[in-house]
Structures are given as C-alpha cells and as structure tokens.
Amino acid sequence: MINSVERPLEMMLELLGQRGVYAILHSLTSSSLRFGALQHITALPPRTLSLRLKELEEFGLITRTEYNEVPPRVDYALTSSGKGLRPTLEALAKWER
Secondary structure (H helix, E strand, C coil): CCCCCCCHHHHHHHHHCCCCHHHHHHHHCCCCEEHHHHHHHHCCCHHHHHHHHHHHHHCCCEEEEEECCCCCEEEEEECHHHHCCHHHHHHHHHHHC
C-alpha cells in the first residue's frame, strides 16, 4: 500500500479504484445512509462493504454514528473532507455517462 503522507493523490486514486468505493461516496453526497441501504446500492457482500466503510472512515472521508437503540442503528455520512470530493465525484459521474 502507498504511504498516504508521501503520496496523498496516489493513495486517494487507489482508494477510489477499489470496488464499491465510488458508489459509497457518491450515494452519501445527498444524505447519510444505513448499512443496508449502502449494501443495496453497491451490491457488495456484507464483509466487503464493512471493510470499505472502515477504510473510508480511517481515511477521514466518512463518519460512523452508532445509536443506542433496539434494534441497533448505525448511520454513515460524509465528513467535511468527504464533502470536498463532491465536485470530483460529480465530474466522474458526468464523464461516466
């Protein structure tokens, strides 16, 4: 894995290139979502989605908010750094078409 301190752009491109990451970030641009909604959007297996969410959280692009309710509820949302990617994600969506 690339050292994120020395090469942040390469690290971000590597992260965005992973399966499901773009879909996760793009879907969170409009609102926070729960795990089940993200799984439906990305069609990733639960374990893979969980790993991607953890990586995005460690990279500081999303936050995980756990609510003390029954049944348990967890919401995922973009951080301010993640929101900063919005123009890039929108440009990629336009380019993709």
